[in-house]
Amino acid sequence: MKKTRLTQLLGIEYPIIQGGMVWVSDWRLAAAVSNAGGLGQIGSGSMMWDQIRENIRKVREGTSKPWGLNIPMMRPDFEDIARIGLEEGARIFTTSAGNPMKAGPLLKRSDTVIIHVVPSVKGAKKAEEAGFHAIVCEGYEAGGHNGMDENCTISLVPQVVDAVTIPVAAAGGIADGRGILAALALGADGVQMGTRFVATVECPAHENFKQKLVEAVDTGTLITGRKMNMLRSLRNEFTLRMAEAERKGASVEELLSIIGEENDRAEMGMVRGDVQEGVLEAGQSAGLVHEIPSVAELFKKLDAEYERALAGLM
Ligand SMILES: Cc1cc2nc3c(=O)[nH]c(=O)nc-3n(C[C@H](O)[C@H](O)[C@H](O)COP(=O)(O)O)c2cc1C
Numbered sequence: 258m259k260k261t262r263l264t265q266l267l268g269i270e271y272p273i274i275q276g277g278m279v280w281v282s283d284w285r286l287a288a289a290v291s292n293a294g295g296l297g298q299i300g301s302g303s304m305m306w307d308q309i310r311e312n313i314r315k316v317r318e319g320t321s322k323p324w325g326l327n328i329p330m331m332r333p334d335f336e337d338i339a340r341i342g343l344e345e346g347a348r349i350f351t352t353s354a355g356n357p358m359k360a361g362p363l364l365k366r367s368d369t370v371i372i373h374v375v376p377s378v379k380g381a382k383k384a385e386e387a388g389f390h391a392i393v394c395e396g397y398e399a400g401g402h403n404g405m406d407e408n409c410t411i412s413l414v415p416q417v418v419d420a421v422t423i424p425v426a427a428a429g430g431i432a433d434g435r436g437i438l439a440a441l442a443l444g445a446d447g448v449q450m451g452t453r454f455v456a457t458v459e460c461p462a463h464e465n466f467k468q469k470l471v472e473a474v475d476t477g478t479l480i481t482g483r484k485m486n487m488l489r490s491l492r493n494e495f496t497l498r499m500a501e502a503e504r505k506g507a508s509v510e511e512l513l514s515i516i517g518e519e520n521d522r523a524e525m526g527m528v529r530g531d532v533q534e535g536v537l538e539a540g541q542s543a544g545l546v547h548e549i550p551s552v553a554e555l556f557k558k559l560d561a562e563y564e565r566a567l568a569g570l571m
Pocket of ligand 1: 275276277278279281300301302327328329352353354374395398399400401402428429430431449450451452453455537538539540541542
């Protein structure tokens with residue numbers, strides 16, 4: 258696979274970042290991805306402070322390669338997480354779902370690399386201005402929370418590439434070597450993938466969730482929460498109930514009553530394995546997931562697919 262400005266910036270072999278993922282990207286997944294030559298990341302979104310510290314200590318034992326810490330800025334304590342990350346020795350950070358002007362000054366030091374996740378050209382320019390070293394440009398094909406503008410990856414990436422000078426990783430809808438090559442053809446310096454990494458041996462997600470990804474087809478995901486907190490996840494009884502209520506114009510209060518007392522539907526689905534009533538965050542690329550390999554096997558496959566796709570273009 259091609260070496261790019263991103264591989265150089267991060268000191269990694271393949272231009273592949275494993276996206277930080279709430280509930281399902283702990284130190285084990287991060288270390289496996291980094292050991293395989295990508296950038297593994299701890300997703301701090303669902304972790305208590307002591308869990309973040311523990312995960313950082315363990316990832317440092319688990320790999321000598323570069324790894325990152327993802328900080329979703331919807332966490333009201335994101336400044337504390339940044340401080341903990343720096344104290345524990347994290348040196349590569351991705352921040353998401355928030356204002357890069359607030360995150361940049363917290364994390365930028367001479368020994369850190371900071372990357373911001375954006376869903377638009379405007380967000381990309383702001384991140385560059387805030388001093389970020391690179392951008393993850395995410396289309397709304399992606400699993401998890403999406404940008405409200407619903408830009409798709411194939412048209413957003415070249416627009417962002419044209420708008421900034423720093424390296425760009427494309428995210429959303431990429432799950433095989435063909436997708437990685439396509440992202441580079443659009444001018445990106447690499448990719449960030451989430452959904453594909455959930456269905457790996459090392460991912461701590463519940464086996465029921467992984468199995469649902471393997472079974473998913475092209476129409477397997479949907480977006481809910483356009484009035485609240487837009488999210489792409491697998492279709493199931495709960496998300497279809499939400500989508501139907503939204504179609505009928507349900508108010509935020511009505512939607513909250515459908516969510517009910519359960520305080521975290523994502524944990525219920527992704528960790529506890531309730532695949533009908535929990536939320537299973539996943540992107541449209543779920544339809545490209547057909548097996549649950551180890552991370553090392555996945556990297557071998559991605560590399561072979563990439564080279565085959567490239568040869569097919571010659
Ligand atoms: C289960 C899951 C949880 C996610 N949680 C987060 C998160 O906590 N922080 C974040 O920045 N992105 C999160 N994302 C987005 C990923 O980091 C990544 O950008 C996205 O999955 C890429 O698109 P793809 O799913 O098509 O590969 C999540 C994605 C998934 C599938």
